Amino acid sequence: MKKLFTIISFLIIPLILWDCSPKAEPEEITGMTFYEDAAVKFSIKHPQNWIVQAVPGSRVIFYSSKGAKDRFINKYEAEGKAGAKIDVYAKKLDSGKTLEDFMASTKLFDAKTYSKPVKVKIDGVDGFKQTYSFELNDGTMDGEVYYATKDGKYATAVIFEAFAGTLHGYHKYLEEMLASVKLAYEPEEKKPELVLVEADPPSQTLTTMGGEGYTIMIPDNFTSSTGKAKDAIGSRNYIGDRRADCNIQIDVIDATKQQNLKKIVDDNKAKYGNSTPSATSLGGQSAYVFSYTPGRNVQSRVYFVIKGNKLFRITMNWFKGEEASYLPVFEKSIKSIKFQ
Numbered sequence: 595m596k597k598l599f600t601i602i603s604f605l606i607i608p609l610i611l612w613d614c615s616p617k618a619e620p621e622e623i624t625g626m627t628f629y630e631d632a633a634v635k636f637s638i639k640h641p642q643n644w645i646v647q648a649v650p651g652s653r654v655i656f657y658s659s660k661g662a663k664d665r666f667i668n669k670y671e672a673e674g675k676a677g678a679k680i681d682v683y684a685k686k687l688d689s690g691k692t693l694e695d696f697m698a699s700t701k702l703f704d705a706k707t708y709s710k711p712v713k714v715k716i717d718g719v720d721g722f723k724q725t726y727s728f729e730l731n732d733g734t735m736d737g738e739v740y741y742a743t744k745d746g747k748y749a750t751a752v753i754f755e756a757f758a759g760t761l762h763g764y765h766k767y768l769e770e771m772l773a774s775v776k777l778a779y780e781p782e783e784k785k786p787e788l789v790l791v792e793a794d795p796p797s798q799t800l801t802t803m804g805g806e807g808y809t810i811m812i813p814d815n816f817t818s819s820t821g822k823a824k825d826a827i828g829s830r831n832y833i834g835d836r837r838a839d840c841n842i843q844i845d846v847i848d849a850t851k852q853q854n855l856k857k858i859v860d861d862n863k864a865k866y867g868n869s870t871p872s873a874t875s876l877g878g879q880s881a882y883v884f885s886y887t888p889g890r891n892v893q894s895r896v897y898f899v900i901k902g903n904k905l906f907r908i909t910m911n912w913f914k915g916e917e918a919s920y921l922p923v924f925e926k927s928i929k930s931i932k933f934q
Contacts, residue, residue, distance in 0.1 A: 618676035618732065618733065618757070618758035618759065618760050619676070619760065619763065620658075620678065620756070620760045620763035620764050621658035621659055621662065621676075621677050621678060621760075622643065623641040623643065623644075623764075623767055624641070624642060624643040625641070625642045625643070626639050626640065626641060626642060626767070626770065626771075627639070627640065627642040628640075628774070629646070629648075629654055629656075630776075631648075631650060631651065631654065631684070631778065632650060632651075633650050633651030633781065634651055634652075634684050634748055634778040634779065634780070634781060635776065635778060635779060635781065636682055636684050636750055636775075636776055636777055636778040637774070637775070637776040638654075638680070638682055638752070638771055638774055638775050638776075639770060639771050639774035640656045640680055640771060641656060641658070641680075641767065644656040644657055644658050644659075644680075645657040645658075645659070645660065645663055647663075651684075652683070652684060652685070653681070653682065653683045653684070654681075654682050655679055655680070655681045655682075656679060656680040656681075657677065657678075657679050658677040658678045658679065659675060659677050661674060661675030661677060662675045662676075662677020662678060662679060662757070663677075663679070665677065665757065666679050666755070670730070670735060671730075672730045672731040672732075673730070673731045673732050674732075674757070675757070676732060676733075676756075676757045676758035676760050677756070677757060678754070678755060678756035678757070678760065678761065678764060679753075679754075679755050679756075680752075680753070680754055680771065681751075681752070681753040681754075681755070682750065682751070682752050682753075682775075683700060683750070683751045683753070684748055684749070684750045684751075684777075684778035685699075685700075685748065685749055686747060686748050686780065687743070687746070687747060687748065687749055693721075693722075693741060693742070693743050693749055696741065696743075696749035696751070697711070697722065697724075697741050697751075700739070700741075700751045703726060703728070707726045707727075707728060708724045708725070708726045708739075709724050709725045709726065710724070711723065711724055711741075712724070714740060716740055716742040716750075716752070716772070716775055716777065717742065717744060717775055717776050717777045719742050719743070719744055719777070720742070721740055721741055721742030721743075722740070722741045722742070723738065723739070723740050723741075724738070724739050724741075725737065725738050725739075726739075730757065730758075732757065732758045733757070733758040733759040734758075734759045735755065735756070735757050735758075736755065736756055736759065736761035736762075737753060737754065737755040737756075737761070738753070738754045738755075738761070738768070739751055739752070739753045739754075740752040740753075740772065740775075742777055743777065744777040744778065744779045745779045745780055747779065747780040748777070748778040748779050748780055749778075750775075750777045750778045752772065752775055754768050754771075792836070793834065793835035793836040794815055794834075794835075794836060795834075795836055795916065795919040795920070796813035796815065796816065796834055796836075796840070796919060796920055796923045796924075797813040797814045797815040797816075797923075798813070798923060799813070799814045800812060800813060800814065800923075800926065800927065800930065801813075801814040802930075803818050803830075803832065805828065805830045805844055805846070806827070806828035806846045806904075807846060807901065807902070807904050807906075807933060807934050808844065808846075808877070808901075808906065808931055808932065808933050808934060809930075809931070809932050809934070810832070810842070810844065810927055810930055810931050810932075811926070811927055811930035812832045812842065812927050813834065813923055813927075815834055815835075816832050816833060816834045817832070817833065817834075818830050818831070818832055819831050819833070821843050821844075821845060823843070823845040823847075823907075825845070825847055826845040826846055826847050826907075827846055827847065827848055828845070828846040829843065829844070829845045829846070830843070830844050831843045832844075832927075837913050837916065837920075839889075839892050839911055839912075839913050840911060840912045840913050840916070840920050841910075841911055842908070842909070842910050842911075842924060842927055842928070843908070843909045844906060844907070844908050844909075845906070845907040845908075845909075846904050846905070846906060847904070847905040847906075847907060848903070848904070848905070849900050849902075849903050849904055849905040850903045852905075853900060855880065855881075855882065855898060855899075855900050855905075856882070858898060858900075858905065859871045859882040859884075859898050862884075862898070863884075866884040866886045866896060867886045867887070869884050869885060869886045871883060871884050871898075872885075874897070876897055876899050876908070876928065876931060877899065877901075877931045877932050877933045878932075878933070879899045879900070879901055879933060880899070881897050881898060881899040882897070882898045883895055883896065883897045883898075884896045888911070891913060891914045891915060892911055892912070892913060892914065893911070893912055893914055893917070894909060894910065894911045894912075895909070895910045896908065896909045896910070897909075897910075897928070899933070901933040901934075906933070908928065908931070910924050910927075910928060912924060
């Protein structure tokens with residue numbers, strides 16, 4: 595009898611010792627902070643003291659400790675640190691691909707390991723949840739995975755996993771983290787920023803330019819180009835970069851067949867709104883000038899002068915809204931004209 599008791603005691607004591615082995619506990623969380631992906635904008639609240647491993651525009655993983663990280667990386671070793679990880683993975687859906695396709699492609703384990711998908715809300719949109727678990731030497735490895743797409747272009751998976759049956763110990767934090775999730779979405783294509791640089795008004799500094807039978811002083815930030823007058827033997831257009839409706843154009847016309855300036859002016863009245871020309875002088879020569887409005891908010895003057903066998907038609911245009919900048923300096927230019 596004594597021998598039988600000894601044998602039974604020998605068998606029971608190891609069982610008692612095994613049952614009294616320390617139970618795995620969740621790893622410490624000292625506080626929470628936010629992570630946001632700068633490229634596709636997914637974000638999540640996560641334990642501030644956990645190890646962060648990020649691939650911008652694609653993924654971020656948080657490990658509860660280095661030991662946990664090593665165990666997950668080494669293909670879920672059968673024994674080791676009873677740690678946990680949080681994995682947020684975002685992927686652009688290829689043409690024709692669905693959220694269900696994304697769900698299938700992200701699974702690490704056999705499809706039979708996962709529960710049937712359950713509908714859930716994530717970041718205010720419909721998504722799916724699946725759970726899974728399998729036995730290891732130190733207990734179960736448990737996981738939860740959530741899937742959703744915000745814009746139909748990017749899909750996001752949020753995965754929670756823990757060893758040694760400790761996942762339930764994190765649930766208070768998991769609920770907080772899941773509620774904080776913002777899903778990835780396709781960023782708007784950045785358009786080049788347009789910087790409008792307004793050109794300067796006409797310079798008060800004048801420079802002398804020569805034409806066919808004349809010289810004129812124009813603002814030194816103006817340029818000279820060939821004018822478009824069809825009836826002229828020579829035409830120059832003086833203009834700045836600020837406004838296309840502010841310029842001085844001098845057309846030189848053959849006057850060998852008509853030297854009567856008054857008749858020439860009268861014959862041209864219809865072109866200038868039938869306005870009445872005024873007699874004046876220009877460059878030491880008798881002249882006539884029309885004042886008229888060729889278009890909305892634009893004022894013009896056109897001078898007619900004969901010198902030798904040339905008729906000079908000098909047109910000055912300016913924008914009424916910037917008259918104070920243009921008219922005074924244009925008048926100086928007109929007064930500077932000298933005929934040769």
